[in-house]
Amino acid sequence: MRILQINKFFYRRGGAETIFFDTINGQRARGHEVAEFSTRDCRNLPSDYAHYFVENIGEFPLGRGFLPSLSNFFKFFKNDETEKNLSALILAIEPDVAHLHNTYHNLPAVFFKVLKKHKVPIVMTVHDVWPLCPKRRLRRVLNSKLCVACRHAHLFNCACYRHRGESAGANVAGMIEPYYYRFKGIWKLVDHFICPSQFIFDQLLKFGFPKDKLFLLHNPVNLPTEPFSLGNKIVYLGRFHVDKGIKILLQSLPWLRQYETIIAGHGPENHWVENFISQYSLTNVKKIGWVDQNHWNDLMGQAKVVVLPSLVYEGSTLAILEALASGRLVVAAECGGIPEIIKNNQTGFLVKPGDPEALANAVKSAMGMDEINATKIIKNGRELVEKEYDSEAYFGHLEEVYANILANLSKK
Structure with missing residues (x-):
């Protein structure tokens, strides 16, 4: 099968990119012809199709205090380079199906229509809740309850319920792109939505996405042959962003001074993290940068407890699955x-x-857990990953999704 994989970034940046690249590599290993379409960036990995890649138009600066430049603003709605390059790529490889991952903000929405113009079926993995919530949170300020205010296309609510430091202008800018998707019928062009969790499936259904277009398929996880020997440290791997709970984690650490802690990542809260560590003299805390795959195993091997204190409604957190697998x-x-x-x-x-x-108390309990009970929980976690997140099952089911779409199209 000839498959066109599309993502807005072509370098390893987060969980969505990990799944994107793992899917490409796995499909090629199974004998499929796979091409890629993405944006240009000096951090990109090598690709035989890089000459088709397009300008990264940048995201609407939601929460950054200024409106996007008019130049990039109009490129989102009308983009000759994207139409030309994607059309040329489609004609060159003649894909049976296009599989989309995260594309919003940085790739202009016109590419959906280019795919349909060339009669390429579209499958999309919904890695987060952006199709439902422009802020990717489904949560309001200082409120842990699920927020569905944007249901029924009431996307103006994202400007009403803004976080501290977010300007009204930036929030209005953040509404424009999802409004365009909804009122131009972009989501209707997608033949099948892959939902990595039941939560994503249920929310898409509640927001009006057709049930017959939704397919629950857990992300694949590469399971180590044997779990690493248990370390003795607390580890956080992720973005230094308020939504990921990095501030909550740091605020819990004064209660955990007796344990060595490693926080790995980068993001907009980088300086805040450094200042907090200094202000509270957290000499037991070591801050390191983003960890690539080559150093990931070493860092994970030092951990007894991995902490993920997210404040937003995650879809399926790959970092948790990888920690359990390890x-x-x-x-x-x-x-x-x-x-x-x-x-x-x-x-x-x-x-x-x-x-x-509460986070500190839970971490303290986990760090103090005896070997027998810790081994039992670790065994349960690995068995869950092995049963529900198996790579071979993922690729098999994905091929079924592609085949069903092609079969249905052939009947029309």
């Missing part, structure tokens, strides 16, 4: 699709989002 104890926030993976006191530990003291 035989770590996981403490995570009870929100979104996370409780589908972490069953409290069975495969890990759940805490209320946004509560530093």
Whole structure:
């Protein structure tokens, strides 16, 4: 089968990119011809199709205090380079199907119509809740409850419920792109939506996406042959962003001074993290940069507990799955699709989002857990990943999705 894989970034940046590249590599290993379409960037990995890549128009600067430049603003709605390059790529490879990952903000929406113009079926993996919430949160300020105010296309609510430091102008700018998607019928052009979690599936259904277009398929996880020997440190791997709970994690650490802690990543809260560590003299905390795949195993091997204190409704958190697969104890926030993976006191530990003291207590319990009980929870976590997130099953089901779409189209 000839498959066109599309993502807005062509370098390893987060969970969506990991799934994007793992899907490409896995499909090629199974004998499929796979081409890529993305944006140009000096950090990009090599690609035989890089000459088709297009300018990264940048995201609407939601929450950054200024409106996007008019130049990039209009490129989102009308983009000759994208139409020309994608059309040329389609004519060159004649794909049977296009598989989309994260494309919003940085790739102009016109590419959906280019695919349909050339009668290429579209499958899209919904890695996060952006199709439902322009802020990718489904949550309001200081409120841990699920927010569905943008249901029925009431996207203006994202400007009404803004976080501290977000200007009204930037929030209005952030509404324009999802309004365009909805009122131009962009989502209707997608033949099938891949939902990595039941949470994503249920929310898309509640927001009016057709049930017959939704398919629950867990992300694949490469399971190490044997779990790493258990370390003795607390580890956080992720973006330094308020939505990821980095501030909540740091605020919990004064209660955890007896444990060595490593926080790995980067992001807009980088200086805040450094200042907090200095202000509270957290000499037990080591801050390192983003960890590439070559150093990931080494860092994971030092961990006894991996912490993911997200404040937003995650779809399916790859970092949690990788931690479980590696035989770590996981403490995570009870929100979104996370409780589908972490069953409290069975495969890990759940805490209320946004509560530093509760987070500290849960981490302390996990760090102090004896070997017998820790081994039991670790075993449960690995078995869950092995059963529900198997790579071979993922690729097999994905091929079924592609085949069903092609079969249905041939009947029309």
